[in-house]
Structures are given as C-alpha cells and as structure tokens.
Amino acid sequence: MLTDEVGKGATSASRPAYSADNPLRSGGSLIQLITPRGERISHPEFDVWVKDVSDEQLGSLYEDMTVIRRIDAEATALQRQGELALWPPLLGQEASQIGSSRALREDDFVFPSYRESGVAYVRGAELAEIAKVWRGNASYGWDPQRIKLATPQIIIGSQSLHATGYAMGIQHDGADSVVMAYFGDGATSEGDVSEAMVFAASFQAPVVFFCQNNHWAISEPVRLQSHVQIADRPNGFGIPSMRVDGNDVLAVLAATRVALDRARKGGGPTFIEAVTYRMGPHTTADDPTRYRDPNELEDWAAKDPIARLKALLDSKGLLTEQLEAKVQAKADAVAAEFRAGCIDMPDPAPLDVFNHVYSTPNSWIERQKDHYSRYLESFSGSAEEGAL
Amino acid sequence: MLTDEVGKGATSASRPAYSADNPLRSGGSLIQLITPRGERISHPEFDVWVKDVSDEQLGSLYEDMTVIRRIDAEATALQRQGELALWPPLLGQEASQIGSSRALREDDFVFPSYRESGVAYVRGAELAEIAKVWRGNASYGWDPQRIKLATPQIIIGSQSLHATGYAMGIQHDGADSVVMAYFGDGATSEGDVSEAMVFAASFQAPVVFFCQNNHWAISEPVRLQSHVQIADRPNGFGIPSMRVDGNDVLAVLAATRVALDRARKGGGPTFIEAVTYRMGPHTTADDPTRYRDPNELEDWAAKDPIARLKALLDSKGLLTEQLEAKVQAKADAVAAEFRAGCIDMPDPAPLDVFNHVYSTPNSWIERQKDHYSRYLESFSGSAEEGAL
C-alpha cells in the first residue's frame, strides 16, 4: 500500500554526487528545504534530489505523516485504556521517519530502535503487528524477513552493529541493497554505536546510520551525550555525515537519498543526524514535566513537521478539501484498524513459553515443557478428582 | 631517581595557550621538533614548550631512552632463557614513552596498557616490580597508589575509562592533577575507548588520552582500525587532539605538556596520537615475519628515536665520551638489577591463591582455603604415615 515513486527510492545516476568543502561534512549548517513556516527554500545541492517529487507525492508524504501521528495518538489512548502495556510515542518525529523510510527500496533492510512505528508502517507492517509488541503479546510483530525490517530493538545502540553486519553480507553477495540503522541521540554514547562505525568504515559497508536527535534520552538532554554536534562524531571514524532538519520531510528525503545512493554505488557508509524533537513523553510511563522546560516544547511546536508541510501544500494550493478528507479518512481507518487489531489479538497459549527457544529440539526445554504441562493438567485433574 | 626539572612537568603560565585554525586539531601534519636525521627544527607553536629543556636534560632523556631499551632487551633475553613467561617489547617506542611520562608531575596518575614498561621506569617502579607480572609471580608489580601508576592492563581499552573516572575524582576534589591513559592504535576500535571520550568530554575531565599508534595491533595494520588519522577520532567527541611524531622525544614532551597544561587549567581532555612503530614482535610469543613486510621495519629503523636524539646530541657536541660512558654504565646497572630482581624473586606460597580476593573475610573462600590446606597437609601426612 505504501510504495509509490518516492517509496521506490528514486535515485538518479545523473544527479551530482554529493560533495562539500569538507569531504566528510555538508558544512555545519542544517540542511533545510522547507522552513518552519512552510516556505520551500532552494538548496544548491539537495534540490536536485527531490526534483522528482510531484504534487501528488507531496500529498502522499503528508498523508503518511498524518497517519502515523494518528497511530501514535491511538496507541497512546489504548495504553491509557489498559489495552497496551506501554507505548513509545513518535510525536514530532514524523518527518524524520517518513522522509527517511520513503527513500528506501523494498530490498533495502532496516534495523530500527523501538520508536520507529512510523517506519514500520511505511515498510508495510500490519497495524496489529505494530501493536503486538507493546500489548505484550510477543517480542516481535511483523516478520522481519518479509518486510525487511528487524524487530524493535530495546538494547540501546545494539542494532547499529546488526545493520553493519547485514550490510557486510550485502556486500559479500554483490547486491546493491542498503541497510538503514535507526537510533537516537542518546544511543551515540553506547560503545556499540562507535564500534559499528569502526566496522562500517573499515569494510566500507553499505549502511546508513540515521540518528534521530530528538534532544532527549529519557530525562537527559543531548548535551550530556555530546558538546559538539552529533553529525561531527562519525567524521573521526572516516564516515561522511549530514545534519538535516528532521522536521522537514523533503530535506530528510533528500539527505537519505544522497546517502542511499552513495552506499549503492559502493561509496560506503553515511551518517545522518536528523535534528528533531520528541514532543511527547519518552514512553507512556514517563512524565517529562519532571525534567523539561515547557517553553522548549512550545518552541518546537512552532517547528511542527506536519504543520509545516501543510502550510507548504496550502501555499501551493494543494491543500484541497478533497485531500484533507482523503487523509482524514485514511487516518480514521488506520486508527480503527489499529485499535481493532490490538483489542482482538488472541492471547498466547501457556505452553508457548517454551516454543522457539531453539530451532531444533532441546532436551532441557522438552523436559521442562513436559513437567509444566503436567503441572497445568494437575489443576484440571484436581477439579475432577477433588484433590491436588 | 627519575624526577628532574623535566620530570617535574615544568609548565608555564606565560606560555601561549595552544591554539590552531581548527580549534580541535593542530592541523593534519605531524608535530616534529627533531627530524629523523637528528636536526632540531623550529616549530612556531611548540618550541616554547621545550625552551626550558637544558643540554643536561636532553642527555637525561637520552639516558632514559637508552635504559628502557636496555631493559627491553634484557627482558626479551630473560624470556628466551625461560625466566620470564612473556614480554611485550617496547622497542621503537622509547621516545613516546619517555617524552610523555617525563612531562608528568608526581601527583599525576597514569593508567597504562601492558607495553608501558618505560613509563613504569620513569614513574619509579622498581625493576623487579616491572619483571614480576611477566614472570608470572603476580598480576601486579608496583603499588599503584605509591607511584601513581595503575597495574598493566590487558583488556584492550579498558583503562581509558578508569583514567576518565579517576580524572572525574580529581575534578571533584578540586585538585589540579591530571590523568594519563595509554593505549594503542588497535584499542581505538574498542567501545570502551569511545565511551571514555564521551565521558571525558561530557564532564570535561582532566585526562590525556595518549595513543601510541605503533602501526600494528598484533598482526593487524592500523588501517584496519581506521582509514582516517587516529587523531581525527576524538574531535567528533568534542576532544581536541594532536598528532605528534612519536619517535621524537622533544615533540612528544612538548605535546604532552600542552595537553597536561590545558587539563590542569580546567580545559578538559586532550587526545594525543603519537605516531611510532613497534620494531619488535607483539610479544615474545609472536612472529611478525608471518604478517609484516621486512622493508617496513627498515623504513622505521631509519626513524629510530634513540639514533635521532643521539644525532642531535652529537651535532650539539653533547655526545661526549663521558655521557656515553655514564649512560652505558646506567644501562648496564639497570639491566643487571632487572635480571637479578627477576631471577631472585621468591615464589609465592600455595595458599596465596586464596588471599585478597576480598578485603574482608569471606565464608566461601575461607572454607576452600581450609579444605585445600588440609589437602596439602594430606601429602606430608602420607609421607609420614605411608598411606594417602
């Protein structure tokens, strides 16, 4: 449902290879194509990477962003109602997630963290599959191999290495797919992320490190992780980087295309810092009022990624009632499907606890499973026989 | 025995604070004050940091370098003779080790890796103490708190975090001591070293990361760890760096003084890449002919740190017979003392195996110690009683 021309990762050999004064950086300034007020500004290097984005596609990006915000709201509501055990909101990060994932090809592979429900939606996860982990009905939702999206990763930074290894495999296969690794600003402090950069640089693996700098790691501001810009970090590993306005879907799309294109052509890894903001709590279990200045939220509300795209569409005369109605209908339908999928999800069976620990029979597991099933039977037995 | 004006870490408030175009780097080029042929070349920024080094002190640096090379040779011989279990040679790295450690103050603290026997010598470790670990008579030689030098660290990179933590403690105490962490080029790939940079930068801890890039990590060339210069790595963590000719004792001394001075004044961490070469095997158990082009060794022999200083001394008319004789005598004495200290070392007692696992009595250990001493006694018993 979600692949369109943008989704097919249109890249063009005729586009200029990305370059800048510092071969490793696009300069210190933020790559931006749409201002917070919704004006399309031109960029000498990156315009060409989104030249093909039609009015219709702009609308489709708008739709996706609106839909995933709606999923987020629905999920938060479901958590409050006790239907989900937990939910990590993506509110505010819609442009980062849609802009980046829409640049991917189907055969690319994605290793997300836990917050990329929007990416999962774009990759083609079913809505119930997205809900499944957070309801507590499984540790995975979608089949990773089917939609080429790994399961949510909770150990911070861990997936950056998996992405690099997968990219080494692509290289080994002689394929031109690319791997995308998502992680947060906080994750950059974990040793694994640094080691991933070492390996990616050493083997020139086709991997894109996509860091959503949403300014917070639970209660910790990004400056605790780094005094300098996060986009500076990879350069010392020999990895080029871009710093992009993460609330600008076109800029994110352009930067991601640049990175994917480089990787596909054997140019190795790229690091993208998408500067955005976590407008909600860390998870539904978190209370950001304990650590965050409300003014900060206000500042960022003025840079809202959806409002900005909406303003652009409006200025272009594209924000028709028809479009609004279509998007609204889609969001409603998705929300309803998400809710139904969540609530109607069948509970697992008790003995599932023993399944799939190993791919082949294992004597320890078999024995414990046998003993526990006898134990469970002893209850029905006791009901019949009146004694435990 | 080893502190002189150089050893006392002469720093001067009147010296200009280190600066460069890129505030984080002294430019891409190598800091050098003595050429491989022994010419003293001037450097606009770093000359001032070694202005105080007298002729006598130059001789003393020469002595230290010669002595530690002699220790190294003696240790290698002792290993071949079966008196040491293993030895990690420092051959070729004398300027890096002497230049850096002679810049330290007594109250500074050092966290070495396993190859810094030259640093241990400068810090005041006794010769038998240096031999002790490699003979297998203990996991430590010197008392770390006495000479402010941690025990050799075998887990690659681990000590970089200890150094950073110690530096946080100095900061907390309001002291102006500095911590020095030694590690190799290979170590830069370990997550711990990156995490150490994150912590050091975040807390602006007074720590100097001194990386001896000796071009090899056992059989792996440095390019496997990084395509770009190692001195680039720290910049992305917000840590300024210098790249210094590690075979030039004056340049190393100057750079280390710059870094120590900055740290003492609250300027936070600095990273120094000392570009040098491991002229010997990784350890006495290693055979570098399996992986190393002999020409490479030849190239580096032409840059020998001692030959270079010797040539400088010669050109200044300082390489007197008297100096040579003195240095030779010192080296002979030290080698003899090292050998004697090694060979005469008393073996540990069997029950030492149980001592100092904990600082307070522990019931598990007590019981096992008791059982094992009964076991040992059962042998003498059997000798007396003729039956086991």
Next chain:
Amino acid sequence: MSTLTFARAINAGLRKSLESDPKVVLMGEDIGTLGGVFRVTDGLQKDFGTHRVVDTPLAESGIIGTAVGLAYRGYRPVCEIQFDGFIYPAFDQIVSQVAKMHYRTQGRVKMPITIRVPFGGGIGSPEHHSESPEAYFTHTSGLRVISVSNPQDAYTMIQQAIASDDPVLYFEPKRRYHDKGEVDETAELATALSMEKARVVNTGSDATLVAYGPLVKTARDAALAAADEGISVEVIDLRSLAPIDFPTVEASVRKTGRLVITHEAAQSGGLGAEIAASITERCFNYLEAAPVRITGFDVPYPYSKLEMHHLPDLDRILDGVDRALGRRNSLSGLEG
C-alpha cells in the same frame, strides 16, 4: 519507625550514606533530575548536588568503568543500572575489572563500588526489563551479591553495601518497589545483621524453603497456605547470594530433611543448583529427598502476556513442597 515503600527505603538509605560519607557518589542514567525511572533517587541530586548525584551519558560500560577510576581515587561510587537487562554492556568492566582489581593488586586497590540493579519480572514490561542475572555474578569471584526482600533490609543493606570495601551487586526486586513496610531509620549499622547472613523468616519443621528478593513474599505466602494444610514450612530469606550463608540453610535442612529452592532466574545454572549441590554436600545424610527447584524455565524471559507462566508462584511452590515431602504432586508417578 516509619512506614516506607521499598523504593523510599532505598532512597532513605542512599541519603544516609551520602550524608555520612563525602566519598559516596551516585551515578547512573536519569538518576538526577528525574530521580530515576523508579524514583529511587528522587530528590537526592537536589539535596546533594550534581557532583554527588551524577546523570551520566548513556553507556553502561562507561558508568562502571569510570566508577573503577573513581574507586581508585578513593571514592565509593554507587552505580544504578536502569534495568537488569542493561547490565550486560557493563559485564566486562564488572567481571574483568571490578571483581578482579583487589586480587590483581593483592589488596593495594580496593573497589568499594555498589551496583544497584532493579531486577526480576512481574511488572508487564517489554523484553530486557525483567531479567534475573544474579547467577552470572555469584559465579564471579571477587564480587559480593546481595538481594533484599523488604523495606527494612533495603534500607539497612544498601548502607552496608556502600560501606563495604568490596564491590557489591545489590539486586532490588522491582515488582516490590511499591510494597510498604516499617523501617527503623535510627537503626545502627554497627549492630545490624551482617549482610552475609541469611534470615529465617518463618520457622517450620517439615521442609525448608529458600528464597530471595521478590520471591520471599511469595514463599511466605506459600508457607501460610501450607500451614493450612498442616505442613510446617521454614522459610529462609538468603539476603546474601554470594557468599551464601550455608550454615543457616544447613541447620534448617538438618532439622527438616527437605529442601525447596525458588528463584525467577532460569533453572539450569541458577542459584538453586548451587544451593542444592552445596546442601547435598554438607548434609547428605540428613536429606530425606532430593532438593527441589522451583524456578523460571530455561527460556529467555518471555513477553509479558506469558510471564505468569514463567514466574514461580504460590501454587508452583506448594507443588514443589509436596514433591519434597513425597506427597502427591504434579510429577507424581514420574521416575526420578
């Protein structure tokens, strides 16, 4: 005496340690402004400053590794690992550095580091938030490992851990954080029960039931339920997991002849194995039956909709007591 939740009791103990020793420093992720995700360090940064209650970058090896350096400098770092499942990135620093430094230096360098770990399941969390990794550490020589089961012990033992010159892993049963209990905040450390000692929390004569941390409450409930059936169960709260106070367990088993051990961690290689093996060694001739282990299964901690099957509960423990007593139980009729 005051009534405190488990979390508040630890908080009070931390406060006391911060007050009494200027070398005590708290460090961890989100422990400062936020007061920890469980609020265990609530208010401490405000009262003791950002230098003594330190929000660290997001890196567990970094937290423990810098704590090693601080200990070298004479500090007593108290590190919080946010959840059990996040301790593994720090495993190398714990096992190769924290645990071995004192032995390595033959006592020249002490590692008075306390590592606080909220552990165990039962709170409906996603993966990596419900682990019971204690056996990795009890098998690591050089570490002391304790676990607390009630607010009073939580309050006292966190102070004992911090005061110890040895490194201590302090396992907090996170599902009990909100349980309340009486805490005597004036109790002197000097006269408190040694943190190496187990405690008999319920005397009994028919079987010995050993538990620690979150399952002590469950074990006591099981003993109450057993009493209704006329079975007298002695419940021991281990408190110290390394070393284990075997003399206390041994004395009980010599009396009862039956031993049941329960923990949430996986059975194979868990603490139950060590307890069963050691008690069998120490009082083989007193045992009337093989020691019984009622534990988590040999599976990764399951997703939350299944966790009640994985976690030992009152009924499974009673089934184990029946087995130890040779009474009818779920495995009756099976050989062995």
Next chain:
Amino acid sequence: MSTLTFARAINAGLRKSLESDPKVVLMGEDIGTLGGVFRVTDGLQKDFGTHRVVDTPLAESGIIGTAVGLAYRGYRPVCEIQFDGFIYPAFDQIVSQVAKMHYRTQGRVKMPITIRVPFGGGIGSPEHHSESPEAYFTHTSGLRVISVSNPQDAYTMIQQAIASDDPVLYFEPKRRYHDKGEVDETAELATALSMEKARVVNTGSDATLVAYGPLVKTARDAALAAADEGISVEVIDLRSLAPIDFPTVEASVRKTGRLVITHEAAQSGGLGAEIAASITERCFNYLEAAPVRITGFDVPYPYSKLEMHHLPDLDRILDGVDRALGRRNSLSGLEG
C-alpha cells in the same frame, strides 16, 4: 585416518565447513594473515579469500554484533574470540541478541552463529588468558554450549556447530592444542554422534567421573591411576554443556552410586553445581554419597606461578574419588 594436533583438527573442520557451505564466513582478530594466535585458522584466508576469512577491527562486541547482522542476511558466521577473557566485551551481544533472537522472532530469524573460544588454563599466561567462562553461557537460554576433548571430536563437532541452526559456543581447551590424535577426515556428519550427547570414555563400576574439555584427559589418567588401586572409575566426557546429556550421566550413576565432577571454572555456580543438583534430582535413591566437585576455587584465575594449585589435577581428582567412595581422603573427619 590422519594424525593431527588438536589445532590442526579444528583447522581441518573449519576448512571442510568453508568448502561445503558458501555461507560460512570466519571472522575475528588476527585470524587471517596470521592464522590466529594459535594458528587454528592457518592458511584459510589464503585459500578462501579475505571475504570469507575476515580480520576484523579490535572490538569483540563488534565482531558478535556484525555476526548477528550477517546471520540475519543468511550467513553462518564463525567468530573467534582470541582468548576466553576477551569474550566479556561481547557479552551483551551474545546474551541479549544472539541467544534471544530466535525466541524474540518466534523462529523467523535464525542465529546459526558459532563462537569459538580457546579456554582454560595451564599454559602459564598472564591475566585474562586462562578463564573458564562456560557457566555464564550454559545459564543463558537460547545458546548451545559444547566443549571438545580430543582431535576427532574437535574436527567433527566444529562442523556440527557450524551446521547447527542454533547459536553454539564452542570451547576449545587451549592447553591441548598441541596434543595429537587420530582423525578420520572422511567421517560423515550425518552418522556422527549428535553434539548433544555425552560419551562414556572409560567404563567403570565404582564411581562416575564427569569431565569436559581439558580435564577429560586428566580424568582418564585419574581413572587409570585409580584402577591401579583397584577402583573402577567410569569417565564421562560431557561434550555438550548445554544441554547436558543427563540420561547418560544418570545411567552411569545408577550403576555406580557415586559421582565426581571436575572442571577448571570456579566451584560456586559452576557446571558442577548443575550436574550435582540435576543428578540428585534424577536419581536420589541411587546415590550412596553426595556428589563431589573437584574444581577451580572461588578466586579470579591466579597468576601463572600459582595456577597449578587452582587447577584440578590427577591427585585432587583421586582425592575426590576417595571422598565419593567414603575412603580416606583429605577431608576425612570433617563433618558433612
């Protein structure tokens, strides 16, 4: 049949796996040009190329973490950890990723990763080079753990490990690398003894002696020595440490009534505890005495001048056999 050293036998097995499955990739520090610090991978990079035998950067978490990604992509990575003591930086990736991925994805993603670990002491090395960390992994659900004791098994079982769709920790007794043995390189994997099975390597009737890895040789020597004294010891080479083939051990103990277990790892929480506990559970009524553990002590691995005191040897094992048999031994007269 050819006569091969232990190290060459593993090399031959790796070669066979590289030949038979293009998805097999070797990775590790110094395994390429150098052929590994123990020369176990000698010549393989030359013959199979730098893409299949990969010298990695110096980062163990990186090695295992990228192997996870390669496994995701359908590869069968064989990772070398240079020495036992360097596995801990990779602990998180092993425990939280490698071990849990199959369960996490309910079988959608397999982790056919083999992790080769030269382990154990006795070679006079400095710190961190002589560890026996196997119990950390046998307690970790989702992993298979094996250890080999002779060149033939080394050859066969490395191939079985690589062919397994589950992750396998393969522990190589480094002090036996130079031991020679007959190896049948034509033996078919299909007909080989399952890697989950233990093997009785010496039949006997008075006591069962369980060992694995480096101590199998010591155990056999001890059995020979015991035979001189008229004591018949059955020696079992466990081979698989997780799961342990308890039926084989059980059958032996039902026959002998006595059990001695030996390993180099520290006693508390070591494999001996699990074996003692499980065998006691499974055949309590057949046991004539408590199972005896002859193991490393609860100390960090000592420096090399002391290692012979830490490591179980023939005499200590015989003392343990005497204890199991109720014969005079070093602890005679002590209660318990």
